[in-house]
Amino acid sequence: MTLYDELTARGLIAQVTSEEEVKDLINNGKAKFYIGFDCTADSLTAGHFVALTLMKRLQSAGNTPIALIGGGTTMIGDPSGRTDMRKMLTKEDIDHNAECFKRQMERFIDFGEGKAMMVNNADWLLNLNYVELLREVGACFSVNNMLRADCYKQRMERGLSFLEFNYMIMQSYDFYHMFQTIGCNMQCGGNDQWSNMLGGTELIRRKLGKDSHCMTITLLTDSQGNKMGKTAGNAVWLDPNKTSPYDFYQYWRNVGDADVMKCIRLLTFLPLEQIDEMDGWKDAQLNQAKEILAWELTSMVHGKEEADKAQAAAKALFSGGGDAGDMPSTGLTDADFTDGSIGALTLLVKCGLAASNGEARRLIQQGGVALGDEKMSDPAAKFPKDRFAGEGVIVKKGKKVFHRAVLS
């Protein structure tokens, strides 16, 4: 099976500029492709994960990935798929974020000599001369066409600033620049980037009369069409300090039935034959598929050891018994106790399980909190200090959130 066929079978490919030529490039290790990452936060997210795996897949077939850090484009902000303007970031933030991205990517991509590259578009975008750029590049873009582009559609109703309107031009310039300077011949990205990406091939054709290619990856959406990789509006981060391996594991452990197999295909490196076998699974077996998905992904992002720990902790907590040593915990100090005991509300807030005393009270009143095995019912309850000695006590919020409170 060729690489292209595998990517298709996994459902990764959304659109390509020319199927024949892209096949030829990637199947034969001739692609020198880039994926751009705008550094709007200090960690990559589960949303970037698909792109990272794609890079890895292409790299192991002999193609050369170029990870483009958007130090320059982030200064502008991509309006694609946004209903409002992005927050403007300072140069310092962007530099810091770029640095964090780099460290995370190194886990997935081999940046060894000649194997892959990492570049930052701040290096060429920030010093552009406005008038020169307009004459050189701006002349090649038709505003009429740009306005028709998908990525601006939503914004046409709510307003689009000139700053953001230029994003497409910057992205196109990136491709054009790298095509000339380092021989980058293909661009990959999320399907929402399609029109921005075409801008680049168009520019290259007009300026240089050469062909270049684009391939977009299916966006990771659930069966309802919502973007995946977010919980309660918060991204699932790849940085263990922002999303613990346990939470990361749990996120995938809890995907909907309808989405498991899709995620396994798209995100894991399990052989297709094995995945095909799982295809007919349902009920209890399908539930098991979620475990496989969660373990595979956690192991890729955080390593086998962390994946095992997360899995063991989850099993212990949900199936009862066993050691649940790896759950998040909070150390209580003497200052947290008054007269040798701590109030239920304080405890919940202290552990980060409730944002305020009011919320903590509500949770208890609704029967959503348990300390050890006993359900809490009285918001005014107090617990003596010695309960938290030694191993501490497991505080349970709802069915899935566990937290250890221990005397420190």
Next chain:
RNA sequence: GGAGGAGUACCCAAGUGGCCAAAGGGGACAGACUGUAAAUCUGCUGGCUUUGCCUUCGAUGGUUCGAAUCCAUCCUCCUCCA
């Protein structure tokens, strides 16, 4: 530059002097049911030392016994004209 319109909680959105900590919906969270899923039903959704108090309806001042609501100034966004 000119003329209009809008800014309300996590999001959408009602409210146009007291009955407003602010309808309704979505989302989130919790309970029941389950498989750590989905669907469904129920509760809940500013803070606090909670039969009460405090802060909140773009910002700042003002009118009033009393303001999300009226007035002034400012900020932001949208639409039309140029």
